[in-house]
């Protein structure tokens with residue numbers, strides 16, 4: 001290895017509002033840093049190549065794939081995981097709606113689902129069900145069949161916009 | 175699987191990045207958004223790379239006008255292309271293509287330069303680039319050069335970029351009055367790479383068609399373009415089947431992709447108001 005290239009990186013970033021400083025292997029991605037170095041196991045790893053969305057979290061206000069982001073690239077960044085989002089109460093309504101609608105079963109996809117849903121609701125006011133489906137298409141759930149997830153997100157988007165609950169839809173499949 | 179890399183360095187300027195590429199002596203690999211590269215590292219398909227992180231180079235960011243051309247910096251992200259006003263006005267094809275690329279979380283980090291340099295034959299931007307008659311700007315130890323997009327893509331994941339060069343920007347002729355840009359693709363699921371897709375530019379009554387997912391590289395479909403210029407949609411669909419050379423794989427057969435290309439072309443012709 002030449003002088004300019006390093007195999008370990010001194011990293012400073014903010015995780016869930018707390019500043020952290022650590023030295024990590026240069027090839028380590030964000031999820032491994034969170035899970036293995038910081039003990040934050042709420043962020044899950046499914047495919048590790050960007051397809052399943054289980055690792056989705058919030059970096060500098062945007063949803064990103066933790067498995068496709070090298071920690072070395074996050075110098076000075078602000079990271080929010082499901083632990084911090086939960087403690088901060090910012091997605092309490094989404095979490096409640098997920099539980100009420102049975103939008104999770106095993107829960108493996110849920111942290112990523114919530115991060116993606118948070119980004120959508122904050123960006124797009126009250127999205128249509130089609131927009132919700134399109135946006136959430138990068139998050140796989142092998143349990144629920146998605147209908148309940150779309151319901152939960154739609155419910156919260158409407159609540160946040162001050163609208164009342166949508167009529168219960170019998171047999172709607174859109 | 176943990177990515178096993180040879181080393182990591184952050185480049186501060188383009189010249190610095192070029193120097194680092196030289197220092198890495200053949201093992202150097204540019205890291206931009208990481209949305210293809212980190213996936214490859216995780217899968218272990220790429221090992222021992224000396225990563226040169228260019229994400230912090232300010233000069234590679236942003237979109238600007240230069241005379242009658244639009245210059246899009248290599249680090250412009252997919253999510254920027256969707257909402258950048260200059261892109262929307264002067265190269266709307268990219269603004270229409272960007273939402274078709276992957277998913278929100280990937281679009282927030284992936285870059286146009288990364289997509290062009292990676293040269294996935296099913297990617298949208300390379301086909302847009304040839305349809306727009308764009309040029310790719312490369313910078314290396316011997317200076318800067320510009321290559322027409324149609325000569326840049328040389329094969330499956332292969333480009334004319336030399337090992338020591340960095341893709342710094344893509345330049346596109348500004349859209350003229352009345353120019354039309356359309357992109358359509360067929361995918362199994364939203365956000366997937368396309369099974370087949372077409373990016374079409376109608377300029378001064380002439381058409382340029384870039385095909386993706388329909389060959390080992392993006393293809394300029396000259397037979398179909400000539401027929402479409404004559405308003406002959408049936409002829410264009412027939413010619414398109416000859417212009418493309420799609421692969422057969424687990425996703426779809428070559429004959430299905432060819433059929434799909436024809437369907438997309440008819441829809442695009444209707445979008446553009448070309449008589450059937």
Ligand SMILES: Cc1cc2nc3c(=O)[nH]c(=O)nc-3n(C[C@H](O)[C@H](O)[C@H](O)COP(=O)(O)OP(=O)(O)OC[C@H]3O[C@@H](n4cnc5c(N)ncnc54)[C@H](O)[C@@H]3O)c2cc1C
Nearest residue numbers: 050204206207208209210211276284285287288291297341
């Ligand atoms: C689940 C998933 C779905 C996807 N779907 C699509 C899709 O539908 N359509 C599509 O087009 N793409 C898709 N992609 C890929 C995505 O568009 C990537 O963002 C893009 O291909 C690479 O851009 P990047 O900035 O992330 O590049 P990186 O991953 O950082 O780099 C990719 C390659 O390009 C090289 N490189 C990058 N920048 C430069 C430069 N400036 N100069 C020289 N070399 C450079 C790198 O060395 C590397 O070899 C998908 C990715 C994932 C994970």
Ligand code: FES
Nearest residue numbers: 046047048053067
């Ligand atoms: S683990 Fe990151 S997308 Fe599947």
Ligand code: FES
Nearest residue numbers: 105107141142143
């Ligand atoms: S709840 Fe099991 S994967 Fe979604």
